[in-house]
Amino acid sequence: MSPSSIPQYSVVIVGGGQAGLSVSHFLRQQGLDHAVFEKHSAMHSWRSQRWDNFCLVTPNWQCALPGHPYAGDDPHGFMKKEQIADYLDGFRARVAPPLHEGVAVQGIRQEGGLFRIRSSEGECLAEQVVVASGGYHLPIVPRLAERLPASVAQIHSADYRNAAQLPPGKVLVVGSGQSGSQIAEDLHLAGREVVLAVGDAPRCARFYRGRDVVDWLADMGYYRMPVDQHPLREGVRDNTNHYVTGRDGGRDIDLRRFALEGMQLYGQLEALEGDTLRFRPSLAAALDSADRTYNGINAAIDKYIAEQGIQAGEASVYQPVWSPEGERETLSLADSGITSVIWCIGFAPDFRWLDAPVFNGQGHPVHRRGVTQVPGLFFIGLPWLHTWGSGRFSGVADDAAFIASQIAQHRMALQRELASVREAEASPA
Structure with a gap:
C-alpha cells in the first residue's frame, strides 16, 4: 500500500x-x-x-x-x-x-x-x-497458580462478578488492595467463608469529623498536588491505593472487624508446597501499618482543622478491635475446605x-x-x-x-x- x-x-x-x-x-x-x-x-x-x-x-x-x-x-x-x-x-x-x-x-x-x-x-x-x-x-497471576489442584477454581479479580459464580466452599482471596478488600467484603456479606491473604495496602477512613475524608483532602489541596511536589515524587505511582468503600452509602473497611466476624486473615501468600499454602508472618505488621496510615491521614485533617479554626466533630484515634494471637504460616487446601481462589494482586x-x-x-x-x-x-x-x-x-x-x-x-x-x-x-x- x-x-x-x-x-x-x-x-x-x-x-x-x-x-x-x-x-x-x-x-x-x-x-x-x-x-x-x-x-x-x-x-x-x-x-x-x-x-x-x-x-x-x-x-x-x-x-x-x-x-x-x-x-x-x-x-x-x-x-x-x-x-x-x-x-x-x-x-x-x-x-x-x-x-x-x-x-x-x-x-x-x-x-x-x-x-x-x-x-x-x-x-x-x-x-x-x-x-x-x-x-x-495483563492480570497478574503468580506461577504457583499452575500447581494448584484442578479441583480448585481460580479467577482474577477482573473476572469476579458475585459469590454465586464460585463453587460451594471456602474462598481464598489473595491481596487486600481496593479490589481484594472489597471483594472479600462482598463474599463475606454474601455469607461465604473467606480466607484473606493480607498485603501491604494502606487504608483510610470513609468519614471523619463529620465529613467524607475525600472532602477534607480536597480542601487541603492534596488532590491538586503535582507529582513532582509529592514527598515520594514519581515513586508515588507505585503505591497501592488505600482501601475503603462507598458501598451502602460509604464506610470504612476494617479487616480486624472482619476477623471478629469470622474471616480468616493470613499474611502475604508466599509459596505452595504440595497441598500446603505458605504465608509470610506479616499479618500483624500489615494491619498495624494500615492503621498508622489511617490515623496519620486523620491527624493531618486534625491539624488542618486547627489551623483554619474550623468547627468540626470530635477528633479520634482508631484503636484495634482485634489483633492476631500469632502468625499462621501454613494452610492445607484440603483440610481448610478452600474450593476457589481469587487473585487480587493487580495488573501489569x-x-x-x-x-x-x-x-x-x-x-x-x-x-x-x-x-x-x-x-x-x-x-x-x-x-x-x-x-x-x-x-x-x-x-x-x-x-x-x-x-x-x-x-x-x-x-x-x-x-x-x-x-x-x-x-x-x-x-x-
Whole structure:
C-alpha cells in the first residue's frame, strides 16, 4: 500500500475510555481531525471488569469529566456500576468522538516524521499519537497458580462478578488492595467463608469529623498536588491505593472487624508446597501499618482543622478491635475446605505494540505530565500522570486539556517547519 493511499490524521488516540474521550473533547474544540481507536467498545471496562456490587470509592461530586460534571441529586453518594456506566454513556454522547470501536492497535512506529499505525482495521498515518489505553493490561497471576489442584477454581479479580459464580466452599482471596478488600467484603456479606491473604495496602477512613475524608483532602489541596511536589515524587505511582468503600452509602473497611466476624486473615501468600499454602508472618505488621496510615491521614485533617479554626466533630484515634494471637504460616487446601481462589494482586502494563524508546525497565512509560521524549507521542489516564486525580474522573479533564494544548503547539511547530522547507525549495539556487 502506497503512503498516498493510507488514511492520515492529525492525531490518533489509542483507547476509548474516559481519558481518550476527554482528549477527543478538547481536540474537537480546536477543530483538529483525529480518530479514536478502541479494541472493544467505549468505556467497556466499566461494564465488563467490575463485580455486580461495584461502586465508586470517591464521592459522586468528583466525577468531573470535561463538559460533563455529575448532575445527579446525590453528590456525596457513590454511584453503583450501572449508574457509572450511564454517566459515561452520557459523556460519550456529549463528546460524539470519531470512534472506531472493535479496532485493535497492533503496532505503532515512527516513519518519516509520522507515526505509522497498524491495526485490525488496516494501516493509517498520524502526525501525533495519544496513548489512552491505561496501564492495567495483563492480570497478574503468580506461577504457583499452575500447581494448584484442578479441583480448585481460580479467577482474577477482573473476572469476579458475585459469590454465586464460585463453587460451594471456602474462598481464598489473595491481596487486600481496593479490589481484594472489597471483594472479600462482598463474599463475606454474601455469607461465604473467606480466607484473606493480607498485603501491604494502606487504608483510610470513609468519614471523619463529620465529613467524607475525600472532602477534607480536597480542601487541603492534596488532590491538586503535582507529582513532582509529592514527598515520594514519581515513586508515588507505585503505591497501592488505600482501601475503603462507598458501598451502602460509604464506610470504612476494617479487616480486624472482619476477623471478629469470622474471616480468616493470613499474611502475604508466599509459596505452595504440595497441598500446603505458605504465608509470610506479616499479618500483624500489615494491619498495624494500615492503621498508622489511617490515623496519620486523620491527624493531618486534625491539624488542618486547627489551623483554619474550623468547627468540626470530635477528633479520634482508631484503636484495634482485634489483633492476631500469632502468625499462621501454613494452610492445607484440603483440610481448610478452600474450593476457589481469587487473585487480587493487580495488573501489569503491556505496551509491546508501541515501538518507541520511552519505557523504563518495568515497562512503564517515562514522561512528564504525559509528554514523552518522542515529539508528538503522549500518554494520558495513568495513575499520578500529574496529580492524584489523573487516573480518575476528577483529574483527567485537566490532563486532557494540557495534552491537547501540547498537541496544538507541536502541530504549529510542524507547520512552521514545513513552511520553512517549502520556502527553501521555492528560493532560487
